[in-house]
Amino acid sequence: MTSNDGIRLVGFDGDDTLWRSEDYYHAAQADFERILQSYVDLHDARTHERLYAVEMRNLTLFGYGVKSMTLSMVEAAVEITGARISATDLHRIVSLGKELLQHPVELLPGIREAVEAIARDHEIVLITKGDLFHQENKVRQSGLADLFHRIEIVSEKDASTYARVLSEFDLPASRFAMIGNSLRSDIAPVLELGGWGVYMPYHVTWTHETEATVADDAPRLRRVAEPSALPAAVKSLALHAAA
Amino acid sequence: MTSNDGIRLVGFDGDDTLWRSEDYYHAAQADFERILQSYVDLHDARTHERLYAVEMRNLTLFGYGVKSMTLSMVEAAVEITGARISATDLHRIVSLGKELLQHPVELLPGIREAVEAIARDHEIVLITKGDLFHQENKVRQSGLADLFHRIEIVSEKDASTYARVLSEFDLPASRFAMIGNSLRSDIAPVLELGGWGVYMPYHVTWTHETEATVADDAPRLRRVAEPSALPAAVKSLALHAAA
Numbered sequence: 001m002t003s004n005d006g007i008r009l010v011g012f013d014g015d016d017t018l019w020r021s022e023d024y025y026h027a028a029q030a031d032f033e034r035i036l037q038s039y040v041d042l043h044d045a046r047t048h049e050r051l052y053a054v055e056m057r058n059l060t061l062f063g064y065g066v067k068s069m070t071l072s073m074v075e076a077a078v079e080i081t082g083a084r085i086s087a088t089d090l091h092r093i094v095s096l097g098k099e100l101l102q103h104p105v106e107l108l109p110g111i112r113e114a115v116e117a118i119a120r121d122h123e124i125v126l127i128t129k130g131d132l133f134h135q136e137n138k139v140r141q142s143g144l145a146d147l148f149h150r151i152e153i154v155s156e157k158d159a160s161t162y163a164r165v166l167s168e169f170d171l172p173a174s175r176f177a178m179i180g181n182s183l184r185s186d187i188a189p190v191l192e193l194g195g196w197g198v199y200m201p202y203h204v205t206w207t208h209e210t211e212a213t214v215a216d217d218a219p220r221l222r223r224v225a226e227p228s229a230l231p232a233a234v235k236s237l238a239l240h241a242a243a
Numbered sequence: 244m245t246s247n248d249g250i251r252l253v254g255f256d257g258d259d260t261l262w263r264s265e266d267y268y269h270a271a272q273a274d275f276e277r278i279l280q281s282y283v284d285l286h287d288a289r290t291h292e293r294l295y296a297v298e299m300r301n302l303t304l305f306g307y308g309v310k311s312m313t314l315s316m317v318e319a320a321v322e323i324t325g326a327r328i329s330a331t332d333l334h335r336i337v338s339l340g341k342e343l344l345q346h347p348v349e350l351l352p353g354i355r356e357a358v359e360a361i362a363r364d365h366e367i368v369l370i371t372k373g374d375l376f377h378q379e380n381k382v383r384q385s386g387l388a389d390l391f392h393r394i395e396i397v398s399e400k401d402a403s404t405y406a407r408v409l410s411e412f413d414l415p416a417s418r419f420a421m422i423g424n425s426l427r428s429d430i431a432p433v434l435e436l437g438g439w440g441v442y443m444p445y446h447v448t449w450t451h452e453t454e455a456t457v458a459d460d461a462p463r464l465r466r467v468a469e470p471s472a473l474p475a476a477v478k479s480l481a482l483h484a485a486a
Contacts, residue, residue: 061344063376067310074317074337083330090333091321094314101304132375133306133398155376 006241009171010118010234013180014128016202019142020106026204028096032073035089039081051076052207063155065131070097101134105141110227117231119147126151157185159192177237179230182209196237197221249484252414253361253477256423257371259445262385263349269447271339275316278332282324294319295450306398308374313340344377348384353470360474362390369394400428402435420480422473425452439480440464
C-alpha cells in the first residue's frame, strides 16, 4: 500500500501559502493611515478598526480582494474625516489599491520545492479566493501554474465550495487534504467535510481569517512552521488516511 | 440523426443575454455626469469619453465589472474636475457602484422559456465574464442556475478561454454553439475556434464590446432579435452542424 492510497488530492491555498500577500495589505493600510493623519488624531480615530468595520459591512456586497478593500478605504476615509479629505488624497487612496494590484508575486521561500515534492505523489489543485482577475494574474506570475491539475478561484472558501470542487474530482473528502494559512478558510471547512488539513500560519493574518472555531490539535490536522515541512506533513496524513 | 448529433453543448452569455445589465451601467454613468455638472461644463468635459479612457487604461489592472468601473469613476472624477470635487461627491460616486451591485436581477422577457427549450435538446453552460462575486450573486438570483450543467465565470472571453472550457467538456468546437449579445466576447472567438454562434444584440452595448471584426453574415452565425427566436436559431445551426 502506498501513501496515496489514502489521500489522492492535495489542495493549496494561494495568498500567504504560496506567495506573500497580507504584508502588502498591511503596508497599504499603513499608507492609508499616513494619508489620514493630516485630518484626524490617529489615536482617537482608531482608523484600523474603522476601516475593518467598513470592510465587514461591505463584504456581502463587494466580496474579497484589493478592489473591494480600496472602495472600502475611500468610504472609510470620507467617514473618518467627516468628509474633509481632499480629492487628491482620495485619489492617493485609489492609487494605493492600484499599487497593490501591480505588486510582483513573491513566492514564500522553499514553496516551489515543497509543491513539486507533493505533486510527485498526489494530484494537486490550487484553491484561492478573492478577485478573479487579480488572482489569475498572480497564478500566471507565480510560475507554479503548470504544476496544478486545476486552478479554482472562488468567492468564498466554505464547506459547500470544497464539496463542489471535490464533486468535480469525483472524490470523497476523506481522500483530500488542504494546505493553507487560514484556519477559517482552508482548514475548518475541510475538516468539517471529513477531509484532512495542514495548517501553515503566516506571520500576519487578516483579522477576518482568524475567526474560526477549529481546535488546531484536531486529529486530522498537522501544523507546520514553514514550506520545507509540508511534504512530510502530507506524508504523515496520507499514512493515517490509508491506515 | 437527431439535431444534437451536430451541436452537443450550447453556451449562454449572462449580462444582456439572460438578464439586463448595460442599462444600469448607463444609468449610473448618467448619475455620474450629474454629480460632475456642478464642477465642469459637461459639454466641454466630454465626461463619457474621459471615463471610458480611464476605464480602458485601468482594464489590464482591474479587469471588468462594477467595482472596476467605480474605481475608474473616482479616478476620472478627480481628473475631470482638476481635483476640485468634494469628498461627499466622491462618496456619492462610490454609492453609485454599491447601488449597481445591489440591483435586483431582471431576466429578459422570454429568456427562461428559451433556455428551458434549448436545455431539452442540449447540454447548456453559462459563460459570463466580470466580477466573480457579483456574477455569482446574479446567477443565484436569476433562478436559472439549476438549468445549467456548469457555470463558468471568467475574466476574459477570448478564444483561449473558450478552448479551456471546451477541453473540460472534452468537446471539439464544431459541436459547440455560443449565444450572446457581444460579437467581440461571445461570437468572434467561438467562430475563430470553428464553433457556432447566435448573436442577439441588446438595445445598448458597451463601446468596448463593439470592437470586433466578425462579419455577422458568417455562415456559422445566426442573428436573432429576441429570446423567443433562440430555440429555432439553435435548431437551424444544429441541422447544419449535423449535415
